[in-house]
Amino acid sequence: MKKKVALMTWHHAENYGTAFQAYALKLLIEQHGFEVNLVDYHRLRAPIKLRTLKEISTGFVRRLFQKFKWNKEIFFKFRDDTFNTFYENYFDYTQPCVYNQDFLDLNTEYVGFVCGSDQIWNPELFDARYFLDFVIDKKRLIAYAPSLGVSEFVGQGMKQFMGPLINRFTHLSVREQTGCEIVKELSGRRDVLNVLDPVLMINAELWDQISEDITLPDGEYMFIFFLINNDNYIKEAIKQAEEKRLKAVVLHCTQSEDTRFANIDELTPGQLLTYISHASYVCTDSFHIIVLSIIYSIPFKAFKKYLSDSGMSQNSRITDLLKRLSIVDAEFCAGCTFEANIDYCIVQNKLQEQRMLSFDYLRNALQSLPVLETTNFALLCTCTSPCQGELSSAFQERMSTESNSRYMKVMRKYPFALAEKCYRCKYLDNQKEEDSRMPLFYYDLEKALKNENNISKIYRKYYFPFHAVSCVKKLLLVNR
Template identity: 25%
Template sequence: MVNIGIITLSASYNCGSMLQSYALKEILKQYGNVEIINFSSDASHAMYDFVPNTLMEKMILNFKCHGIVNKLIQETKSYKDFQKDFLDIRGKEYFNKDLADIAEKYDVIVVGSDQVWNVCMTDFDEAFFCNWTNKKKVAYAPSLGGHDIRDSKDKDKYTSYINKFDYLSVREKTGKECLEDITKRNVVKVLDPTLLYGDDNWLKLAEKPLINGDYIFYYSWAYCYEELKNIVKKRSMETGLPVYVIDAHKWMNYSYKNYGFKLYEKSGPEAFLSLMANAKECFVESFHGMLFAYMFKRDFWLLDTHDSYNEIDARLRELIGLLHAEDRIVTIHGKNTIDFEKPFKYRDNMELHSMREISREYINEAIGK
C-alpha cells in the first residue's frame, strides 16, 4: 500500500479548514494508507492559543471578553476533539524544521486544500511548498487566496518550489492563471475536497438537531462587521427566529448579546455541521459557510461588505457562479431590495457534476498510478 502524507491547515481552529482536511483524507483512503501530518507553526499558535493558563489570566480575560472564558475552553476542546477523532491527529506536533526527518515515512506528499498557498496569510508557512522532501509531490486544490504570488518579493523562490511538484492543481481560476504563468505548465482547476466527499456523507456527520424549533444560523470568519451583524439582527426581529452563532474566540472583542444572538455552548466542525444542516435560514460570510449551506440545501444568504459584485473576493465570486447563487448576495450598500422570503432554487448543476469528474480524474492520475 502507498503511504500518503497530507500537509494542510489542520492546525487552524477554523471549521472550513478542518472539514476540507477531513474530506481529503477520506477521499484518498482508497489509494493507500493516509495520514494528515500534525504540522503547526508559531504563527498558527499565536492565532489560536487563546485560552489562558492561570486562574488570574482567566479572570482578567473573562472580564474583558464579556464572560466567555468557559466557552473559549469548550471551543478549544471541540476543535482538539475533532482533530483527534476525525483527522486522526495524535502525538508529536511537527514544525517546519522537523519535516525533513519524517519525509521518509511517505511515498507521496499531498498539499492542500484551502489557502495553503496564500503567501500573505497570517499563518502561511513555506512548508506548504514541500521544499523539505524529494518524494512525489501532489498539489490538490491549493488556493492562493486573494493574493498573487507574482507580486511577492519571493516569487522566484516560490516558483522553484512549485515547479518541483509532480502534479499541479489549484482551486480557483485566478490561481490557475497565476501558476501557469510562472511555471509554464498546465495546471488543473479542481474542486474543494468538501464538494467531492458527498452531500449524504456530510449529512451523516451532522448530528441530530441541537436546537429545538426553528432558528437562524449565522456563520462568519470573524463576525467583525457591525453592518452585517445588524442585517442578521433585523432579519431575526422580522421572523421572530433566534440567531445562533459559534466560535467564542471571534466574540472576544464584541458582545453577541448586544445583537440578541445566542452563542452556542459548543463550537468546532461538529456543531457547525449540525447547526447548518438543521437551520431554517443561514447567513454566511465565508467560502466554506456558503458551500455547506448549499450542500445541505438551506435557504442561505451570503453577506459581503463590498458595493458591487465585481468587488467581491475572487474566491467567493467564482463559487457564487458555480452554485448559481448570484441572487443570494446581501451587501451593506446594496441598492436592490432583498426579498428574504425568496427560497433558493436548487437544480441539477451540470457544471458541478463536470468539475467533480475532472477532480476525481486528477486524483486518480496523480495518486492512483
C-alpha cells in the same frame, strides 16, 4: 498493507473550515485505498518580511495591548475540547515535524505527499513547508486545491520563493480560477487545473455521518454566523429573520471581537453540521459555511468578510465559487433581496459534474505515484550541538571588509543572511531576535550585500525596523 500518503495542510486550528477541509481531503485520499497521516506540523506566525518601522511597531503595540488587556474588545475563546476531540477522533499523524531532518525523514515512509486545501498558499502567510519543499522526489508531489486566498499577486520577492516551489509539482491544481491564473503566471505552466474544495467533494450523507446530536430551536430558524464581527451585517440578518418569521440563531464571531448578539453556546464541528443541515436560511461571511449550505441545499446570503475589494481581501474565493456553480444574487449588497432564489436542482447537477472532474484528477495523480524507495538520506547538518549558524558567503565577504562597522555588529545578531542549509536546522541557536525561518527578503539582501557600497543603507532598509522594536522591548523589560 496499505500505501501511506502524508497530507500537508492546516490542522489543529480552532476554525471550522480548517477542520472540515482537512477531514474531507483525508477521506477523499482514503477512498482511493491509501492510509493517510497528516504531517504533524503547526503553522508558524506570519513570515519574516520587509516591513516599515510603522508596520512592525503597530503590530507590537497591538499585541502589547492584548497581552495586558488594555483594549476593551472582548474576543471569543473556544473551550479546549471543542476542536481537540474532533482532531483526536478523525486524524492520524506523522512523527512531530519541526526541523529540516524531521521532514526529510518522511521521504522514507510515505509513497506520496499531498498539499491542500485551504489558504496554505496565501502569500501573506507564506511557509515553504506547505509547498512540500522537503520532498526529494518531485514525482511524489500532488497539489489538491490549495488556495492563494487573493485575486491579485504583489511582491517580486515572493515570486522568487513561490515560483520555483510550485514548478516542482508533477500534479498541480488550485481551488479558485483566479488562483489558477496567478499560479500560471508564477510558474509559467499551463497545466494548472481548477478543482473543487474537498469539502464540496463530500456529499450530505457522508457529512451526516460525523454530525452530532444537539437540541435545536423549536420551529424554523435562520443560522447566522460571522467570522468577523460586523454589527450592521448581523442586525440586517436578524431583521431578515424576523421578516421571514424565523428564529434568529446567532453564533459567536470567532476571528475578531465577539458579537453582542450571540445567543447560543459554542458548537463542536459535528454540532455545527447539525445546525446548518436543519436551518431554513443561512447568513454568513464564512467560505466553508457557504459550501456546507450548498451541500445541504440551504438558501443563504453570502456577506463580504472584508470590506475592501482589493485583490488581497480574500473575497474572491466566494465570488469564484458562486460563479462556477451558476449561483446568482446570493451575495449581499445594499437593497438586495433575501428571497430563496437558488435553483438547487441546477446547482447540484453542476456540482456533480465538477466533482467528477476533480475526482478524476486526484485518482490519476494518486495512481501515478512511484514505488516507495527506502533510501536513507544524508544528514543536512553534521553539527551535534547548538550553533550560531554559518553565514552566507555574501555576508562573510562583507564582514571581512567592514568588520569594525557598528552596523555589521548589529546585523550579525539577526539570522537574516545565513547559509541556506542553516534555516530551520535543529541545531541553530534560536535564542535570537527572530525565528529560524529564511526571511522573504533573503535574496534581495544577498544582492544588496554584494552590490550596495553603503552599509548604512543596507542596515536601514533590512535591519533597522527589527532592531528598533527589539530595543523598545528590552527597555520595557528593564522598566517592569
